[in-house]
Amino acid sequence: MRLGMVIDLYKCIGCRTCAVVCKQVNSQPPGTWWNRVFTPGSQHHQVAPRQTGRLKMSFLPVSCQMCDNPACERVCPVGATYTDEQGVVLVDLERCIGCRYCMSACPYGVRQFNWEDPKQAKEKAGYAKGYTYGYPFPQRDKKGRLVYTPNRPKGITEKCTFCVQYTSKGELPMCVQACPAGARHFGDLDDPNSTVGRLIRERETIRLLEELGTSPKVYYLSPNKPE
Amino acid sequence: MVKGGFKLTRRRFLQGAAAGGLMAGTGIFYRGKQGTAWSQEELRPKEVKFVRSVCSPNCTSACGIKAMVVDGQIKTLTPTNDYPEPEYGPRGCLRGLSFLNLMYGPDRLEKPMIRVGERGKGEFREVTWEEALDYTAEKLKEVAAKYGPDSIGFSFQVGGTGHVQKGAWIALSTMAGWTLLHPYDLNGDLPMFFPQTFGVQTEELEPIEWLNSRYTAVFGSNVMVTRLIDADLLNQSRVKGAKLVVFDPVYSATAAKADEWIRLKPSGDAALALCMARVIIEEELYDRDFIITYTDLPLLIRLDNGKRLKAEDVTGLSKPDIPDYREAYVAYNGEFLTVHPEQLDLPLNVKLFGQWEAPLKDGTTVPVKTAFQLLQEQLKEITPDYVEEETGVSWDTAVRLAREMAAAKPLHVIYGASNYQWYHGDLKGRALSLLPVLTGNIGKPGAGISTYAGQYRVRMDVKDWWFPATPKWTPWLYFLHGPTKEMVAPYPKNGLKGFVFGWHNPFDQHNMANRLREMAGNGELEFIVAMDFQRTTSCDWADVVFPAAGWYEKTELVTTPLHPYMQLQQPAVAPLGERKSELWMAREIAKRLDPGFEAHFFPGNDEQTAAEKAVDLILRTGGPPTAGITLERLKKGPVRMWSEGPNNRQVPFYEQFAHKKPFPPLSRPAALPATAQFVKSGRIEFYKDEDPFLRLGEELPVHKPPFAESEYRLLPEAKGKYTFAYITRNSLYRVHSTHSNNIWMNELEDGKAKVFLNPDDAAAKGIKEGDLVEVYNARGLVKGYAVLDPGMSRQMIVFEQGWWARYLKDTSYNSLTYPFIKPTHEVYFVPGMWAPNTAWNECLVDVRKAGEAV
Numbered sequence A: 001m002r003l004g005m006v007i008d009l010y011k012c013i014g015c016r017t018c019a020v021v022c023k024q025v026n027s028q029p030p031g032t033w034w035n036r037v038f039t040p041g042s043q044h045h046q047v048a049p050r051q052t053g054r055l056k057m058s059f060l061p062v063s064c065q066m067c068d069n070p071a072c073e074r075v076c077p078v079g080a081t082y083t084d085e086q087g088v089v090l091v092d093l094e095r096c097i098g099c100r101y102c103m104s105a106c107p108y109g110v111r112q113f114n115w116e117d118p119k120q121a122k123e124k125a126g127y128a129k130g131y132t133y134g135y136p137f138p139q140r141d142k143k144g145r146l147v148y149t150p151n152r153p154k155g156i157t158e159k160c161t162f163c164v165q166y167t168s169k170g171e172l173p174m175c176v177q178a179c180p181a182g183a184r185h186f187g188d189l190d191d192p193n194s195t196v197g198r199l200i201r202e203r204e205t206i207r208l209l210e211e212l213g214t215s216p217k218v219y220y221l222s223p224n225k226p227e
Numbered sequence B: 001m002v003k004g005g006f007k008l009t010r011r012r013f014l015q016g017a018a019a020g021g022l023m024a025g026t027g028i029f030y031r032g033k034q035g036t037a038w039s040q041e042e043l044r045p046k047e048v049k050f051v052r053s054v055c056s057p058n059c060t061s062a063c064g065i066k067a068m069v070v071d072g073q074i075k076t077l078t079p080t081n082d083y084p085e086p087e088y089g090p091r092g093c094l095r096g097l098s099f100l101n102l103m104y105g106p107d108r109l110e111k112p113m114i115r116v117g118e119r120g121k122g123e124f125r126e127v128t129w130e131e132a133l134d135y136t137a138e139k140l141k142e143v144a145a146k147y148g149p150d151s152i153g154f155s156f157q158v159g160g161t162g163h164v165q166k167g168a169w170i171a172l173s174t175m176a177g178w179t180l181l182h183p184y185d186l187n188g189d190l191p192m193f194f195p196q197t198f199g200v201q202t203e204e205l206e207p208i209e210w211l212n213s214r215y216t217a218v219f220g221s222n223v224m225v226t227r228l229i230d231a232d233l234l235n236q237s238r239v240k241g242a243k244l245v246v247f248d249p250v251y252s253a254t255a256a257k258a259d260e261w262i263r264l265k266p267s268g269d270a271a272l273a274l275c276m277a278r279v280i281i282e283e284e285l286y287d288r289d290f291i292i293t294y295t296d297l298p299l300l301i302r303l304d305n306g307k308r309l310k311a312e313d314v315t316g317l318s319k320p321d322i323p324d325y326r327e328a329y330v331a332y333n334g335e336f337l338t339v340h341p342e343q344l345d346l347p348l349n350v351k352l353f354g355q356w357e358a359p360l361k362d363g364t365t366v367p368v369k370t371a372f373q374l375l376q377e378q379l380k381e382i383t384p385d386y387v388e389e390e391t392g393v394s395w396d397t398a399v400r401l402a403r404e405m406a407a408a409k410p411l412h413v414i415y416g417a418s419n420y421q422w423y424h425g426d427l428k429g430r431a432l433s434l435l436p437v438l439t440g441n442i443g444k445p446g447a448g449i450s451t452y453a454g455q456y457r458v459r460m461d462v463k464d465w466w467f468p469a470t471p472k473w474t475p476w477l478y479f480l481h482g483p484t485k486e487m488v489a490p491y492p493k494n495g496l497k498g499f500v501f502g503w504h505n506p507f508d509q510h511n512m513a514n515r516l517r518e519m520a521g522n523g524e525l526e527f528i529v530a531m532d533f534q535r536t537t538s539c540d541w542a543d544v545v546f547p548a549a550g551w552y553e554k555t556e557l558v559t560t561p562l563h564p565y566m567q568l569q570q571p572a573v574a575p576l577g578e579r580k581s582e583l584w585m586a587r588e589i590a591k592r593l594d595p596g597f598e599a600h601f602f603p604g605n606d607e608q609t610a611a612e613k614a615v616d617l618i619l620r621t622g623g624p625p626t627a628g629i630t631l632e633r634l635k636k637g638p639v640r641m642w643s644e645g646p647n648n649r650q651v652p653f654y655e656q657f658a659h660k661k662p663f664p665p666l667s668r669p670a671a672l673p674a675t676a677q678f679v680k681s682g683r684i685e686f687y688k689d690e691d692p693f694l695r696l697g698e699e700l701p702v703h704k705p706p707f708a709e710s711e712y713r714l715l716p717e718a719k720g721k722y723t724f725a726y727i728t729r730n731s732l733y734r735v736h737s738t739h740s741n742n743i744w745m746n747e748l749e750d751g752k753a754k755v756f757l758n759p760d761d762a763a764a765k766g767i768k769e770g771d772l773v774e775v776y777n778a779r780g781l782v783k784g785y786a787v788l789d790p791g792m793s794r795q796m797i798v799f800e801q802g803w804w805a806r807y808l809k810d811t812s813y814n815s816l817t818y819p820f821i822k823p824t825h826e827v828y829f830v831p832g833m834w835a836p837n838t839a840w841n842e843c844l845v846d847v848r849k850a851g852e853a854v
């Protein structure tokens, strides 16, 4: 079993709902975004790139690419970053020492660092005293490693977990549940009958920075209308 | 690299990524100790519950949202997917799902406040409810005694967003004799061509029907942003073989998703639509039987006075027994025929073209032509040169698209609000209506014309809760502009002296020509009451501020014109601290004004119970639309209301088309006679013979260039001095002004209000990417940061509306706009249905680099 995601860029309307719901349910403090949506080639989202010829614009959501060959995992000096039995790249939050080698190694720039205590950061932003948002319960893997908790401490690294707190209960990652455009598919890439298995077999896909040999498990379908 | 030319090079990916600050700096940081305490603290047992509520900020999507409540706090808001049609799920967007930022954010109001400093400065003292309510009631009584109760205006937001809490204040206003300001025209969302052409407030095709369209022509609507929840249905319709064409001066996200984007000059839509109508008529691509049966185009027009020929004036014809709001006109098929306004069928040999002499009962004759003949003659003026000049679209392209549209059935036209919020927005709508009407695309699945702006519609009878006494209304624009000579709407004899508002931010959103702030500043408004769940910038202008319960803290009944689901906002948590629901506030003020008033508001019940009783009352007295709907059913999830179309789908004018019922269908809460007078013939009307239309040369749809009858008339020297059209569109990150202060939304746009302009225009003005610029005219000024957008047409500025003044260096973006009133909007007055509509985009400005650097 290799869990993966297929994002259909024809369907993606660039609305950033996935980024926001991700931030919310994963309790990300101000300034932290595990998931972002870009307009490739453009400095401003939903503004066409300046180029010669006909105007063109598409949108690109980017979160952890869940590489089969993850650069972050290789550089982690304490084995905090690991790949679980379903192929999901996770961070053992209790083991992370905050060296941020993984952040330099990751070619997608998706890892985020807790420069300050997230509770303090939230209070500073002006949320009601003592209030924090996000899925409220910690999540441990089968071996007891802490892979999600609402307020991560200062000084550790974090990123997308494919919503381990939901998927472990049989729910879809929240970006998949929430995508109003139906652009996101999630499932077992090894299962030819799964939606993701079928899409990568039948449709042409690309993966980001494939030439680096990272072998991501996040696939993208072309923004052009399918034939 | 994939076939079809999609590639994402490393460089291109990094460009996008770097722009978003994704490649944050790297350094080394060692955390001193292994954390354990932090990872254990969340383990204690907690009480968890889930509550289904509804997001209802007047974006019209009315999304069900699931709140996860733990120990009395909402922890997550996640989408719902419980609509019977899976196509409508999931619902909940970036704004609705980040509402926690507002609910638990820094701007929540906690306590009632009374102003101590100057208006607009935001200096208040916190007071008890008792003091706030007593003070407010006393002041309102004073204003009423001095100037009459109708000198107190109540301004609110559109009813569909919440019938119970808003209804409480509407009810109080009617009992107290105050003047109501209708939010639909206040917002500029009333598309005046709808009452003029179809006799209704507005009608819209529900989005699931987009899947049945074969051709969707979008004129100036950014569906992918403003209807993002349902936008996927347009993408899907293309996969099913439909064509999507976007006509817009801006290359928007919607244009990017279309088969074709046609760059149109701002407000050039009517010229283009008339050109296409000309092609459809000349090439006989129209649906003859449809036109004869459902429209006024076969009716005869008198050439002596431009009026329609009435049956009662013609020798041998008589007026049938019809209600006062109808009129019987005449058609010709070799003989003159009475056209009964309540029977759509006409002999199909009725002439669409021709001129005759009609014998009148006074012994004279009068030359007459069909309205269709007049239209055809008028369309001859729409020449290739004229079209290219007025629209920027080549004649060949226009002809090709006209043929395509006529051939593809069903055709659906989406005409966006930003496009009709112009002085001649009504004319553009009438011209665009020709496309679906001439081709017989009305009343059928996947067909028609829709505007999709505002949660205005009242879908059921609400009289028992809203109108315990007769309401008094006046249109908002008269409040800003002052009464006009042609005004038929009532206006309080001493003007408005007291101003009570809730659910909106009028001192930013409706401060046209800075009038509202001036009236508050110079004391013309003697008393101002604000109620809101947040301390908006408008609260700063009030004398008293009431802290309201927000969504997820109260009970409210929600509908939308977009989709026919009725839903319930349910309290997930109790209102924190001293916040109260608006119903409670209305009841408290009511009993202080007159002890007799209180009975209407379910006295003796706590605020939630009272609200549930109000829901129940509306359901019981709502008429056919609420038959069988109960509070209990609504507590479980969305309930689909009855619609007239096939498969219970909301297909506008289906009953007119299929059952030949006369136009218009009912627009609640108006009674049929009030709106049927708009289309006295009982048909779709393109020929308007009321005097203002004739005087202005607008009896038929025509193209008139922007600014000539508005800006240049108001200030002749504006011509040549202010040459940029100033367009305020909706932002992805806000619903109007709601979410202006949302922490996450501001992170997503770097906390900066943006001024979008074409790179060549920017170069000519010496403006560079990211510069702080000032957009200004003789009336006002707004500041923002320049975005050089190659998708913008020349000589236009786009500013995204909704920003609170505090994000604009305390400037007000509506200080630039002006409350123009068009005489054709004053022919009748039915609140929110035929009333002067705000033309936000009829505004000329110039732009310059501001003094300070970024």
Ligand code: SF4
Pocket: B055, B056, B057, B059, B060, B061, B062, B063, B091, B092, B093, B094, B095, B096, B097, B229, B735
């Ligand atoms: S803002 Fe509108 S689209 Fe977004 S969740 Fe709320 S109702 Fe839905």
